[in-house]
Amino acid sequence: MEVVIAPGPALARLAADAIEALLRHRPDAVLGLATGSSPLAVYDELARRHAEDGLSFADARAFMLDEYVGLPAGHPERYRNVIDREIASRVDFAPDAVQGPDGLAADLADACAQYERAIADAGGVDVQLLGIGTDGHVAFNEPGSSLASRTRIKTLTRQTREDNARFFDGDLDQVPTHCLTQGLATIMSARHLVLLATGRGKAEAVHQLVEGPVSAMWPATILQHHPHVTVLVDDAAASRLQLADYYRETYAAKPAWQGL
Ligand SMILES: N[C@@H]1[C@@H](O)[C@H](O)[C@@H](COP(=O)(O)O)O[C@@H]1O
Numbered sequence: 483m484e485v486v487i488a489p490g491p492a493l494a495r496l497a498a499d500a501i502e503a504l505l506r507h508r509p510d511a512v513l514g515l516a517t518g519s520s521p522l523a524v525y526d527e528l529a530r531r532h533a534e535d536g537l538s539f540a541d542a543r544a545f546m547l548d549e550y551v552g553l554p555a556g557h558p559e560r561y562r563n564v565i566d567r568e569i570a571s572r573v574d575f576a577p578d579a580v581q582g583p584d585g586l587a588a589d590l591a592d593a594c595a596q597y598e599r600a601i602a603d604a605g606g607v608d609v610q611l612l613g614i615g616t617d618g619h620v621a622f623n624e625p626g627s628s629l630a631s632r633t634r635i636k637t638l639t640r641q642t643r644e645d646n647a648r649f650f651d652g653d654l655d656q657v658p659t660h661c662l663t664q665g666l667a668t669i670m671s672a673r674h675l676v677l678l679a680t681g682r683g684k685a686e687a688v689h690q691l692v693e694g695p696v697s698a699m700w701p702a703t704i705l706q707h708h709p710h711v712t713v714l715v716d717d718a719a720a721s722r723l724q725l726a727d728y729y730r731e732t733y734a735a736k737p738a739w740q741g742l
Contacts, residue, residue: 483711484742485692485720485729490680493714494523497611497676500712500742501528502537504609513544514610514669515569515580516621517561520678521611522568529572539573545601546582547612547621548663551635553585559649560585583633583662594633594662601668610672614679617641618687618700622663629696629704631665666704675711676742677702682718689722712742 486496501524504511515521531537546565553560558567562582570580581600587593601607612620617639623631624639638646643657650656669675679688690700692713697703705711720726 483692483706483708483713484733485713485715485723486733486742487715487717487720487723487726487730490523490716493678493680493716494527496712496714496742497521497524497678498527498531500609500674500676501611502531503741505537505539505542508608509538509541511542511608512604512606513539513542514547514607514612514672515544515565516547516611516613517564518613520613520680524611524678525569525572528569532573537573539575539579542575542579543604544570544575544580545597545604545607545664546580547610547669548661549583549585550658551585551590551660551662552658555586583664585662590635590662594635597633597662597664598668601664601671607672609674609676610669612669612675612677614677614684614687614691614702615642616645616683616687618690618702620666620669620677620702620705622661623666623669623701625699625701627666627698627701629698629701630667632668633662633664636661636663666701670704670708673710674742675705675708676714677705677711678714679719680716682721684715684719685722688713688715688719689724693724 549561583597584593617625622636647654647657691702694703696706
């Protein structure tokens with residue numbers, strides 16, 4: 483696990499660099515897209531590179547991490563619409579190249595199984611962007627999630643619903659109670675995981691993710707078992723890391739050719 487501590491704008495550029503390097507090398511790569519506020523600056527940077535530097539997504543495909551259950555098709559906070567608004571509509575993905583779990587399916591369990599098959603049929607995800615919840619969730623794998631889980635229905639914790647109420651006029655009652663989410667094993671199947679976290683509110687979750695014992699109580703800790711994880715954090719999110727100086731020195735001494 484590589485930990486990079488840098489200011490927010492630099493973190494977004496590094497994540498965009500990883501995606502750009504992949505797409506320049508292999509234009510038909512499979513991307514993993516995350517929602518939440520953490521990846522927004524990455525999407526802005528990718529949209530800029532598309533507009534100004536000719537970075538193309540025309541042959542790429544992408545899979546979303548998760549989706550609320552039951553939000554109407556036109557709801558602005560439905561993750562499908564968030565991803566369309568923040569990235570898909572701003573670059574040149576082919577129609578239907580971006581897929582997400584169907585939170586409006588009549589048979590939700592079947593929709594989850596179909597989603598797993600779609601990811602596998604695409605050959606798996608090459609680079610997966612991730613955020614982290616204050617309680618250590620990734621995608622919507624809340625504390626207690628099976629570390630071997632696949633895409634399934636989950637109940638959101640009150641903490642997550644409170645955290646996300648800011649997207650629903652601050653009204654907890656408007657935040658859905660259920661979601662479909664890639665499981666932890668699904669996420670672990672991606673070949674490179676790039677997790678972004680900023681702000682003091684994420685400091686404990688980041689400490690657990692990087693330095694805590696692997697436990698379903700902090701679901702993100704499963705990433706310690708992945709061979710290629712990049713954790714991009716600002717000073718505030720890094721403020722509880724015991725080995726922060728070591729991570730800083732390691733990154734400062736890293737040869738440019740090594741990449742992320
Ligand atoms: N399902 C998403 C997660 O994928 C995201 O990581 C988390 C943190 O969001 P933010 O980046 O806004 O802090 O929020 C939601 O719960």
